[in-house]
Amino acid sequence: MTFSNILLIDDDDDDQEIFLTAIQQISSSVQYNYYHSAREALSKLALGVSLPEVIFLDLNMPLMTGQEFLFHIKQNQSLSHIPIIIFSTASDSATKELTKDLGAYDFITKPGDFNELIDLLKPLIQ
Template sequence: MGYKTIFHIDDDDDDIDFFATAVNQLSAAVSYFSFTNAGEALQKLVTGETPPDVIFLDLNMPVINGQEFLLRLKTIESLQDIPVIILSSSSDPYTIEQLKTQGAIDFLTKPSGIKELINLLRPYLI
């Protein structure tokens, strides 16, 4: 798919660093923006300063969780076509199906190793 501008939303700093390392190893041409607060990410999207090609979204976050963020995003006409890929430690089949029905284009379960994460992200970045 070759996405070039990525928003990554996850409240865990370690997961953000892990994701950034994988992205940098896959492609130096990717513009990567991370957010630990889904509300701040949504505000950045609404202002349209740097529209992403794709959003990688964690589910389990305080204040605005991933599912709520997805639902809000899909109600904003100028943002609803941005692809959202859920990247979460959850893997409940019902939740996965529900998120896809609500507009997520894919669901990836967070791996524990960098090689596995690189392999998961490769189809989206190259």
């Protein structure tokens, strides 16, 4: 499955910039949007305007965690169809299992290397 309309939810500006740069190197036709907080993203998505094809979601954020966001999205019938890929520094099996149980489509541990990020994203982006 490949995606061309992507939403990133991550409170780290540097991670957002690196993610966007990687996407732009993979494809110039991808639509990209981001939110700094899960709470803000949830309220905007609930409006049903310009829904993304996929959401890349950080887990460790203030106010509302990625797990809480994932739970709320999967409870909302108009949003539950959107695949959510966890994109986090977390890598332990318990966290991966929990997000899978909550309905995550996939789990990607944030790599430390830019080229590795491109290699991870390339199969997902058209």
